[in-house]
Structures are given as C-alpha cells and as structure tokens.
Amino acid sequence: MPRLPRCLSVACGFLALALLAGAAPLRADAPITLEVDATQATKKILHARLTIPAKPGRLTLCYPKWIPGEHAPTGPVTDLVSLQLTAGGKKIAWKRDEEDMFAFHCDVPEGAQSVEASLDFLIATSKEGFTAASSSSAKLAVISWNQVLLYPKGAKIQEAQCKASLRLPAGWKLGTALPIDKAGEPVTTFGAVSLETLVDSPVLCGAHLRELPLGTEDGPRHYLVMACDSEAGLDIGSGYKLKYDRLAAEAGALFGTRHYKSYRFLLALSDQLAHFGEEHHESSDNHAPERMWLDTDTRLLYSTLLSHEFTHSWNGKFRRPADMIVDDFQKPIRTRELWVYEGLTEYYGMVLAARCGLYTPEQFCDHLGVIAEWAGNQKGRAWRPLADTTVAAQLLYPAPRSGQARRRGVDFYDEGVLIWLDADTLIREKTGGKKSLDDFCRRFHGGKGGAAAVKGYTLDDVIADLNAVVEHDWKAFLAKRLTGTDATPPLDGVHRGGWKLGYDDKPSDYLSAQEGENKSIDLTATLGLIAKEDGTVVDVIPDKPADKAGVAPGMKVVAVNTRRYSFQILRAAVAATKKGDGGVQLLVENGEYFQTYKLDYQGGEKYPRLERDEAVKADLIGAIVKPLKKAEGK
Numbered sequence: 001m002p003r004l005p006r007c008l009s010v011a012c013g014f015l016a017l018a019l020l021a022g023a024a025p026l027r028a029d030a031p032i033t034l035e036v037d038a039t040q041a042t043k044k045i046l047h048a049r050l051t052i053p054a055k056p057g058r059l060t061l062c063y064p065k066w067i068p069g070e071h072a073p074t075g076p077v078t079d080l081v082s083l084q085l086t087a088g089g090k091k092i093a094w095k096r097d098e099e100d101m102f103a104f105h106c107d108v109p110e111g112a113q114s115v116e117a118s119l120d121f122l123i124a125t126s127k128e129g130f131t132a133a134s135s136s137s138a139k140l141a142v143i144s145w146n147q148v149l150l151y152p153k154g155a156k157i158q159e160a161q162c163k164a165s166l167r168l169p170a171g172w173k174l175g176t177a178l179p180i181d182k183a184g185e186p187v188t189t190f191g192a193v194s195l196e197t198l199v200d201s202p203v204l205c206g207a208h209l210r211e212l213p214l215g216t217e218d219g220p221r222h223y224l225v226m227a228c229d230s231e232a233g234l235d236i237g238s239g240y241k242l243k244y245d246r247l248a249a250e251a252g253a254l255f256g257t258r259h260y261k262s263y264r265f266l267l268a269l270s271d272q273l274a275h276f277g278e279e280h281h282e283s284s285d286n287h288a289p290e291r292m293w294l295d296t297d298t299r300l301l302y303s304t305l306l307s308h309e310f311t312h313s314w315n316g317k318f319r320r321p322a323d324m325i326v327d328d329f330q331k332p333i334r335t336r337e338l339w340v341y342e343g344l345t346e347y348y349g350m351v352l353a354a355r356c357g358l359y360t361p362e363q364f365c366d367h368l369g370v371i372a373e374w375a376g377n378q379k380g381r382a383w384r385p386l387a388d389t390t391v392a393a394q395l396l397y398p399a400p401r402s403g404q405a406r407r408r409g410v411d412f413y414d415e416g417v418l419i420w421l422d423a424d425t426l427i428r429e430k431t432g433g434k435k436s437l438d439d440f441c442r443r444f445h446g447g448k449g450g451a452a453a454v455k456g457y458t459l460d461d462v463i464a465d466l467n468a469v470v471e472h473d474w475k476a477f478l479a480k481r482l483t484g485t486d487a488t489p490p491l492d493g494v495h496r497g498g499w500k501l502g503y504d505d506k507p508s509d510y511l512s513a514q515e516g517e518n519k520s521i522d523l524t525a526t527l528g529l530i531a532k533e534d535g536t537v538v539d540v541i542p543d544k545p546a547d548k549a550g551v552a553p554g555m556k557v558v559a560v561n562t563r564r565y566s567f568q569i570l571r572a573a574v575a576a577t578k579k580g581d582g583g584v585q586l587l588v589e590n591g592e593y594f595q596t597y598k599l600d601y602q603g604g605e606k607y608p609r610l611e612r613d614e615a616v617k618a619d620l621i622g623a624i625v626k627p628l629k630k631a632e633g634k
Helices: 195-199 238-255 296-301 305-311 343-355 361-377 386-391 414-430 437-444 459-469 474-483 492-496 509-518 545-549 567-579 620-624
Strands: 032-037 045-053 057-062 080-087 090-092 094-096 103-108 114-122 140-143 161-167 173-176 180-182 187-190 203-206 209-214 221-228 262-269 277-279 283-288 319-321 455-457 499-504 520-523 529-532 537-540 556-560 584-590 593-599 607-612
Touching: 057 114, 080 103, 090 103, 140 262, 161 195, 173 209, 173 221, 173 262, 203 209, 203 221, 203 262, 209 238, 221 238, 238 305, 238 343, 238 437, 262 305, 277 305, 283 305, 296 509, 305 343, 343 361, 343 414, 361 414, 361 499, 361 509, 361 607, 361 620, 386 474, 414 437, 414 474, 414 492, 414 620, 437 459, 459 474, 492 499, 509 520, 520 567, 537 545, 545 584, 545 593, 556 567, 567 584
Parallel strands: 032 161, 221 262, 262 283, 319 455
Antiparallel strands: 032 045, 045 114, 057 103, 080 090, 080 114, 094 103, 140 203, 161 187, 173 203, 180 187, 209 221, 277 283, 499 607, 520 529, 529 537, 556 584, 584 593
C-alpha cells in the first residue's frame, strides 16, 4: 500500500565533518538554503538551488538513498539532472563516487564559506512505483523534498536544521505539515526544521485544493487536505466527512495519546499519479483516483488508505524498530520487523475503517475473506518463511506479480493482518473479552504525546508488552508464524473469531472493486489464475487447474471454449462447469505459438467471503469492529 509513490530555501547547521570522512568541516552557525521552483511541475520538472555552508577542503554531497517509509534504497538519483556546483562565484568540478552512485565529491576552494548547487529533477511520467513514480499532473503536484536535496556526508539528519521556501504556479495553493513562516503567492517560506522533518513533510499543491478541519477542537487539530484534477472531485460530501471526523476520534481512543501537534491527511486525487500511500509523522501522502469520492467501487477500495497511513503515525513513525532508526539517508535500513511496522498497521487500518464507518461490518469481513483466500494460494510459504519476506522487502517491492504465488511478495501486509487478528482474538478469548489487542496498542504506543518523537523497539519489547496484557507463550506464538514454513495459512484468528472462509457464486463488492482497480479477473478460487483485460495471465496458483493444464504467467488467453476472450465469456464458461458442460478450454498465445489447454474443473463460480461459524458462539470479529467512541448525536 499500499504500496506510493514530490525556488525552495533550506538552512541547516551541521557539526564539523572530518576530512577523512570525505567532507569539509561545516560552519556550525550557518544554515543551508534550498530554493525549489515548481512552476514547471506540470511539465514534469522541478528546479532547485541550494547554498551549503562549507569550509575549504574536500566535500562530499549525498543525495538521499533510503527513503523513510519505502523500506528500500529508492532515492530517484537517475532523475537528478543539470547539476552545477559553484563556490566564491566560480564553478567547481564534481565527481560521482564510483561505488556509491548517490555521492558527489568536490573541493571547496580557499576563502569560500559555502557551496552553491543548482539542479533539476525530472518527475517521472510512469505511474509505476511509489514517490519516484509520477507525482504531478496538469492541475496538481506532490513535492517530496528528498528529490531535490543534497546534504553533506556525515550530517546527522535529526540535528541538521533546515529552512525552506517553495514557488508555485500562478493560482495554486498548498497544504503541508511544515510550519509556515510566510504564506504568499507565488512563494511560501517555511520555518526551520531538521533534515529528517523536511523529508518527512511533503507538500501537496494544486489549482483545485481544499482543506477541511476534522474532528473537534479538543486536542491536536486534524485536517483533510485535498488537491484534485477537477473541482468536482473535491466533493467528499457531508456523510463521508463525518466518517473521517470519527476516524480521528477512534484513533485517539485506540492509542490513548497523540504524538503530533497537528495532523494533515494529504490526498492527491488524480488518475495521472501513482496510487499509493506513504506515512509521515504529522501527515500522510495519499494518492487515489480522481473520482474517489464520486464512484462507489473506488471509494470502497480506498476505504483503508487514510486509516492505514494515519495508524503509522503511532506504529512506524513514533514506535519504530530500533534497526530502522538511522542518522542519515544513506545507511541501509534493516526491515525484519515489518510484520509489526506494516502488518499491525494493515490490521488496524482495516479495523479503524470499520469502527469509523468507512467499512460496514460485512465489507470488513469481505475484505478479510479475500485475504484468507489469498493466503491459502501463497504456495511460496512452503519454502519461504514470512520473516524472509520482511528481510528481503527491498527486493520484493519491485518484484513482478507474475510468479508471486511461488515466490511470495510483501506478504507481511496481508499475512500480518491474519497474525494480529490471531493475537487479538486469543487475548479476547483468554480474558473473557475484558482485554484485547487495543490494550497492547495503548501500552506499546502510549507515552507523553503532544509532539513528534521516535521510540525504538525490539522483538523482545513486543513480546514483553503482549505478556503485560495477558500471559502467554508469545515468543513461540510469533516464532511459529514468522519462521515456520507451514503450507497452511494462519487462519486461527478467523476461526477463533467465530467465522470461516466460505464461497459465493458472485464476487463480493470488495473483490469486484479490487478487480476493477487492477483491470483483471481473479479466478484463483476456481481455475487458479488471474488475467488482465487483454488476456495476459498475471499469475497462476500451483497445483490448481490452470497450472496443471500447463498455463503459465505471461501467456495470453485469446479464446474461451472457441469464443473470443473477455471477462464475461470466461466467467460464463466457469459458471457452466457446474452443469457438467465439459470444463474450460483456453486458446492461449505463448510468444509466436498458439495452443489449446483443457482445464479440468467442474465446480462452477466460487468467490471468497467469510461466513459465520455457528459452531463458535462468540462473534469476536463482530466485537473487534465495534466503535470505541460513541458517535456524536447518538
């Protein structure tokens, strides 16, 4: 997540850097300035100028490599162009490091007190990826500061202070969590922040921009800031605005404190941008289709986008795995605890969506049913433990969907949902409903609050706080689910919660919306394949009919039972198998060759959804999705 991809003045004071570290000592009393001109963002280009305090000698400038929240070295350095360095009014040469492609060396001449850098950044045109993907359209843009930033090697991002300004196209407005010193058109100047806070605070700007206050005036303020390619797309409607009011309240009731002074949901509504979400401490960067508020299916599918990223303010930004806390953007981040960082967030993203009314209880169960079916089809779990998907996250994020059932992908999101549901229902069962995973969250993510902070943790800390809620062998519980290679999916939480995986002959609303977003048909529960609109096979499930017949990812279905392929024709063919009409024959293109495959399947249409298990009296899942706070006026 889902998974996301951003003239300015910045001033930063740095501690002196040792010459042996490849950087000249910096003046501690002087800031860096950075000026970013976004007036050509609609043409996919940003212009930036930086003034970096320096003393004579060797200086190494770094371009951010490991972008917080992306769990990988995704800094888009290939799109940094037109780099020029000057000092004392004279051009100075630079040289890229031959081993670290994100580092640039130069020599600061005698008498110079700073280095001036000018550069351009080419905004991607492709919608594939996260923040390095397309982030501007003709009417809006998302400015990610890491894309236009150079900083001295050795500078600690938590200590180096920065001051920024941004020039926008005429008539555009902006929203951001950054403190604003001077708002104006076309230039806005921001208050001094650290490099870490700067990169953690993107700017959403556009010709059609609307900022709505959320919740009540008690405590930190919350805002929904929307920019859209059309004015009509900003119409959230009073009913849905109320649900996001409740989201702010429900999150506060869950965690018991807030680690921010205010919070902004930044929401870019455009079909020209990559669709994803990325967490930040006092804001979130969310990209969704232009008609998110206007189309029922789109609104349903994106119901957990903002609740997921909001949860990250506590889980991921405040409480963060100790190995993911680094003092610059160049050090590799160890990601083995992403089953907490992302898995617990995915779980509560769904739970909070249900508690505030973005999901009905039925839609929550429909989503959970899709996850349960997916988990059973991830045959890669027989050889690859979930823990390896977290460690190898930087490899799996860009991996293709083809072969994913055998390879495994970033499974710590959806499988994390099942693990934490398992823990939640176990706590509720052992305490007779008196305690739940909510109690763990209040203990684990609590604290003083009121301002952004970071508190690291280890696996032992997670286990200790789980045991503080209810005594159990949590170490063994987690070891089995994280390091085991059991082919059986972890559905204990579903069953203990009073439900079971069932099937219907029509897709649920959630699955239909997912198919529409992906422009694909999901027949993994029957034929064992996923296919695109043009017939391209995205993936097949090992040992299911399509795989057994010889169909493979990358092939292209041309015809179904002698008729030209379409979603409708394929669904009809699957439905007809229930009457014993001879199975399903696919004419498939494989490169320059064509072949007919007969799929041995007779079960008709089957699509996953959860069913109440009457053998289990307690409906714990129903209890989990109940609001913690009483809605206003009720």
